[in-house]
Structures are given as C-alpha cells and as structure tokens.
Amino acid sequence: MTGFSSKPILIDGQGHLLGRLAAIVAKTLLHGQKVVIVRCEGICISGSFFRNKLKYLSFLRKRCNVNPARGPFHFRAPSKIFWRTVRGMLPHKTKRGANALAKLKMFEGIPPPYDRKKRMVVPAALRVLRLNPRRKYCTLGRLGHEVLAHSQGYVAPQDEARGQCSGKALDV
Template identity: 40%
Template sequence: MASQETVVRTDRPIVVDATDHIAGRLSSNVAKLLKQGHRVSLVNCEKIMYSGTRSNLIKEYRAFLEINSIINPKHGPVHYRRPDTIITKMIRGMLPYEKKPSGIVAHKRLRAYIGSPKELKSFDKIQFEKAKIKKSASNYTTMGELCRVIGWTE
C-alpha cells in the first residue's frame, strides 16, 4: 500500500518558484520533499539569493574553481557555472546520494530550470516562507550574478 501512495504523489510535480529564496534553506526544503517521494521542479533558479558580500562570494567561488586534480583535470571535481546545475548539486549534497539507492532515485525526481518553461506555466507555484529573504534584496547576491562573473554565458 505504501508504494501505491508514492505513485499517487509523484504524478504531478510540485513546482517551486525559487525567486528571492536563500540557497541553502531552499535546498533543504526541496531535499525533504524529494525524500518524501514527491517530484519537484524548481523554476527561476537564476533568482536564488546568496547571503554575504558579492566580492567575498566571488572570491570564494574563484578559489573553488582552482581546485583540480594534479594528474588530469578530468579526474578533479566538476565546477558548474550554470545556476540550475549549481542548485541541483547543492540539493544532491543534502540527499543520501552516495550512501543509499533511495537518494539516487530521489535525485532523479528533481528538475531545475532557468526561467519558467511553458509546460510548467499552468501549474500552481509554491514558495517556502521560511526560506524567503528577510532583509532587502540589496543585502544579497543572486545566483545569476555570481554565475555570470564565474563564466556562465546564457
């Protein structure tokens, strides 16, 4: 019976509008939904917010980009530059991805989009109130801004 409930829950995706959400809090809420068996689609990933000064975020991410393998760069960590792939990797880190098969299955139910695709326009979009930014938007940096600086070309 529990497997039938899971099938019923995964028919329609939960569409989350990621505009003005803090990245980590959004990721943890989405990871929780994925663990419960829901299909989740994130839209407007370029409008996700990072807290912290813009210059410090850029400096930290550029330092991360310098990490690679001494033997062959393709063996090193993959450095994503698109907002949808960065948030997908962030959510993957909050799932039991390498420990359990259920984490891999949960990660396959996630879809992230830049902007809002036509096929999801008719769905109701939800937002997590606890993950929304509290201060004015000038105190945060959008993921789109950060990605453009580190090499994302739209």
C-alpha cells in the same frame, strides 16, 4: 510542504535563499515527492557579491592534479549550482539518495510546460522573511554571469515572451 501528491511540486526559486531552499527540497525528495524548481537564476546567497565571488573562485581552483578531467566538476549554470547544493544534502551514493535526486528538475527561466502552472514559494526559505533587511546578498544568476562566464542572455527574451503571453491570458 506537507502531504504527498503524484504531481510534482512546482517552486519558483526567485527570492529564496540557496541553503534553506535546498534543505527543504532535499527533505521533500527523500519523502518520495517530485520537485521542479524554476527561475534558478533568482535564487539568493547571503553575503556580498564580492565575498561569494572569492569563495567560488577558490572552489574553482580545487581540481585533480594528475588529471583535472576526473573532477571535481564546477558547474556554471545556476540550476546546476542548485542541483549540486541539493546533492550535498542527500545520500546520493546510495540507491535511495540516487532515486531521490532523480526526482528533481531545475530550470533557468520558466520553460513552456510550467509557465501556465501555479508556482509555490517556500516561506521558510524566502530572503525577505529570513534575512536581515540590511544584510547584503547576491543571486546565482549574477554569480554565474560575472564570475563563471555563464551566458545570461537567453533567459531575458524567454521571460519577456512569457510575460506577454500571460498578459494576454489575464486580459480576458
């Protein structure tokens, strides 16, 4: 992801590893580039689903004893889980880090302004290139749906409709 452009970089999150993609996105944001991540529900985490489930359930138990509404806040949506991961890699309490974080947008599925645009992949963060083929992994979508009770039903119809529209566009 070299070079600077005024247009945002559009990245398809499907099949990328969470930490590696977040590190590359954080560095790009600090350089002043706008970044948009689509299909966050397809971002992968290495390790078995059961292991990641236990880790996230342990994280959910951490809260303020006096008033849990004060935080820490535990996001359920895959896009917000990715956002928090990127935030942990930025100096978000400084003006520079806050400005960088403001240039990041994430979505589940591919919403209409981005469904007709060219999407990039980050080879340095792709699961098929970086992870051992026998290594277990799980996706943020499954983790959010089964552990965190985040609704998964609204992305599938949207993807199906997008697939039909793109199919019509390709049948020219």
